[in-house]
Structures are given as C-alpha cells and as structure tokens.
Amino acid sequence: GDSVTQMEGPVTLSExxxxxxxxxxxxxGYPSLFWYVQYPGEGLQLLLKATKADxxxxxxxxxxxxxxxxxxxxxEKGSVQVSDSAVYFCAxxxxxxxQLTFGxxxxxxxxx
Amino acid sequence: xxxxxxxxxxxxxKSGTSVKIECRSLDFxxxxxxxxxxxxxxxxxxxxxxxxxxxxxxxxxxxxxKFLINHASLTxxxxxxxxxxxxxSSFYICSARDRGQSTYEQxxxxxxxxxxx
Numbered sequence: 001g002d003s004v005t006q007m008e009g010p011v012t013l014s015e016x017x018x019x020x021x022x023x024x025x026x027x028x029g030y031p032s033l034f035w036y037v038q039y040p041g042e043g044l045q046l047l048l049k050a051t052k053a054d055x056x057x058x059x060x061x062x063x064x065x066x067x068x069x070x071x072x073x074x075x076e077k078g079s080v081q082v083s084d085s086a087v088y089f090c091a092x093x094x095x096x097x098x099q100l101t102f103g104x105x106x107x108x109x110x111x112x
Numbered sequence: 113x114x115x116x117x118x119x120x121x122x123x124x125x126k127s128g129t130s131v132k133i134e135c136r137s138l139d140f141x142x143x144x145x146x147x148x149x150x151x152x153x154x155x156x157x158x159x160x161x162x163x164x165x166x167x168x169x170x171x172x173x174x175x176x177x178k179f180l181i182n183h184a185s186l187t188x189x190x191x192x193x194x195x196x197x198x199x200x201s202s203f204y205i206c207s208a209r210d211r212g213q214s215t216y217e218q219x220x221x222x223x224x225x226x227x228x229x
Contacts, residue, residue, distance in 0.1 A: 043222040044205065046219075089156070099161065103155060105153075
C-alpha cells in the first residue's frame with residue numbers, strides 16, 4: 001500500500017538557520033505530493049504541493065521538489081523564523097486510493 | 113479560500129455519554145468529507161470517509177457503531193461518539209473535498225479536542 005516516511009523529530013533550530021525535513025514515499029501509480037503544516041491547537045493547512053515529477057512546490061519561503069527517481073519530496077527553507085514553529089506533515093494522494101496518506105509528522109521548534 | 117469549520121472546538125464529557133461534533137464547509141459544497149483522529153505527537157489516522165447522502169465508509173479497525181457519521185447535506189457532516197470512554201479522548205479533525213476542485217484538494221477544519229472524564 002501507499003506510505004510516507006518522514007524524518008523523525010523533534011527538530012530545533014535557531015532563527016535564520018537552514019531547514020530540511022526529509023520525506024520519502026512508496027506508492028502505486030503517480031501520486032500527488034503535499035506538505036501540510038499544523039500550528040499548535042489548530043487543524044492542518046496546506047503549505048505546498050506538487051502533482052508531477054520535477055515539479056517544485058513553494059510557499060512562504062518553503063520549497064519542495066517532486067523527485068520521482070528517489071521517491072522523495074524534501075521540505076526546505078533557507079532561513080527559518082520563530083513563527084515557523086509547528087508540526088509539518090508530508091502526504092501523498094493517489095487516484096486509486098482517493099485519500100491522503102500522511103507521514104508521522106515532524107515537530108519544528110525555532111528559537112530566537 | 114475554502115473554509116471548513118468545526119464545532120465545538122473543545123468538549124469535555126463524562127464517560128458513558130455521547131457527544132456530537134459538527135463539520136461544515138462554509139463557502140463551498142463538499143461532496144466528500146473525511147474524519148481523522150490524531151493522538152498526541154502522532155500523525156492523522158483516517159477514521160472514515162463520508163459522501164453526501166450515502167453511508168460512510170469506515171477504515172479497518174474503526175467501530176462504526178461507536179463513531180456514527182452522518183453527511184446530511186453538501187455542507188455538513190457530523191461525527192457522534194457514542195458511549196464515550198476515556199480512551200476516546202483525542203483530537204478529531206475533519207476535512208472536506210470541494211466538488212468543484214481537483215480530487216486531491218482537501219480543506220481541513222481546526223479540529224475538536226475531546227476529553228472524556
């Protein structure tokens with residue numbers, strides 16, 4: 001079945017540090033890939049997405065590139081802020097399953 | 113953008129009672145809604161998928177008689193936790209798919225924190 005493996009947290013960084021959160025996936029067919037962010041006490045918000053190989057999703061300074069050859073969708077940001085502290089979920093969607101499959105989430109804490 | 117609301121945001125109930133959680137799509141029609149459960153520091157576990165006007169499809173291991181889902185209209189789905197027990201305490205999140213959007217687009221509600229005492 002479909003699965004998503006995410007880098008385990010928690011991750012703690014200083015403000016303005018570079019962020020990478022690794023995400024790899026297993027899926028039948030050609031999935032669409034997503035990163036969601038969950039701020040404390042809130043639901044999930046879509047951060048970015050990519051629907052086909054080599055697509056780059058970007059939003060709020062975050063980027064992720066759909067790499068079919070390595071089945072990866074790593075999240076990056078060049079300079080994190082305290083306000084980026086949240087839990088980040090990698091997810092995939094396939095037409096066959098017609099539902100999102102989530103990774104386990106990575107807690108990010110950015111210190112001033 | 114598309115907004116999904118949940119009510120209540122927090123609820124505390126006594127063991128043995130039932131509690132209803134509402135999920136509404138505020139500015140779009142949702143043919144499909146999803147209910148997730150999230151344990152502390154863990155990922156979302158899909159509980160069930162509901163389509164407007166039909167019975168919900170439950171994931172393996174989810175008790176359909178305990179977690180009653182009703183998708184009464186294109187903007188409202190409800191989850192009723194019947195005869196709640198402390199182990200049902202969790203964060204419940206709904207999401208909705210806009211009938212006019214791509215099949216992978218889902219919009220998430222803010223979640224409901226259920227505490228059973």
